[in-house]
Amino acid sequence: MAIFAIGDVQGCWLELQRLLNKINFDPEDDTLWFTGDLVNRGPGSLETLRFVKKLGNAAITVLGNHELHLLAIAHGKFKARKNDTFDALLTAHDCDELLEWLRNLPLMHHDKTLGYAMVHAGLPPQWDIEEAALRAKEVERILKSDQLGEFLANMYGDEPSIWTKDLKSWDRLRFITNCFTRIRYCDKKGRLNLKQKGAPGNQPKGLFPWFELPKRKNRSEDIVFGHWSTLGFRAENGIYALDTGCLWGGKLTALRLDGEEMFRTSIDCPGIKITK
Numbered sequence: 001m002a003i004f005a006i007g008d009v010q011g012c013w014l015e016l017q018r019l020l021n022k023i024n025f026d027p028e029d030d031t032l033w034f035t036g037d038l039v040n041r042g043p044g045s046l047e048t049l050r051f052v053k054k055l056g057n058a059a060i061t062v063l064g065n066h067e068l069h070l071l072a073i074a075h076g077k078f079k080a081r082k083n084d085t086f087d088a089l090l091t092a093h094d095c096d097e098l099l100e101w102l103r104n105l106p107l108m109h110h111d112k113t114l115g116y117a118m119v120h121a122g123l124p125p126q127w128d129i130e131e132a133a134l135r136a137k138e139v140e141r142i143l144k145s146d147q148l149g150e151f152l153a154n155m156y157g158d159e160p161s162i163w164t165k166d167l168k169s170w171d172r173l174r175f176i177t178n179c180f181t182r183i184r185y186c187d188k189k190g191r192l193n194l195k196q197k198g199a200p201g202n203q204p205k206g207l208f209p210w211f212e213l214p215k216r217k218n219r220s221e222d223i224v225f226g227h228w229s230t231l232g233f234r235a236e237n238g239i240y241a242l243d244t245g246c247l248w249g250g251k252l253t254a255l256r257l258d259g260e261e262m263f264r265t266s267i268d269c270p271g272i273k274i275t276k
Contacts, residue, residue, distance in 0.1 A: 040084055065181040107119065186213060251268055
């Protein structure tokens with residue numbers, strides 16, 4: 001039995017199949033952890049969702065920003081963007097079934113025995129892993145409820161930028177959602193900056209990757225995440241960044257998490273032409 005974490009697929013269905021062949025994935029014995037953003041921009045979002053859903057307990061997936069974006073479009077709360085590639089999915093005979101499956105996925109997976117937590121983007125420095133789990137549950141309950149549409153209508157936006165326990169209603173849920181699905185940089189006080197997307201070293205002065213803040217309360221936990229293609233693969237100080245830019249002509253990466261020795265496997269990807 002093997003457990004592999006895989007970075008953002010983003011509809012690159014054929015590349016995912018090549019990677020699984022390379023690691024000799026066996027759904028009867030092995031488990032895949034997906035860091036979110038299974039869909040969008042690539043041509044195979046429908047095939048990817050069908051495949052991962054069919055894996056059942058052999059796959060553990062957390063929600064990414066592109067899954068939430070898909071739900072918002074499907075529920076009429078946001079218009080599709082120019083480079084979104086959801087048409088085949090939204091007109092598929094099993095679209096409703098796939099969307100129902102998505103809304104029931106978690107924002108965080110924590111395996112205490114294995115010693116890893118997985119999120120799509122990251123965590124703010126104010127939360128330890130136990131509080132992060134509680135905050136994830138807040139949004140997950142809304143996603144499963146009859147308030148889904150109202151949540152999706154209020155989900156977009158960069159504010160509030162810092163956590164306080166006094167946050168309420170949609171501001172509170174929006175901040176939590178942005179942490180799990182969009183965070184990259186923070187200032188020293190833990191204030192999110194969601195505009196900056198480049199690689200570390202190119203950000204404005206006073207901003208730091210969320211995982212480099214010295215007083216980060218979740219520092220004691222090993223955290224697997226995706227989302228940040230310009231960051232590339234990182235495995236240091238308890239963080240494992242797995243979005244290696246398959247969509248952009250980089251690689252699709254799997255990281256084995258179980259066993260005595262962790263190892264990484266990647267395939268080269270041709271990339272998808274994105275109209276700017």
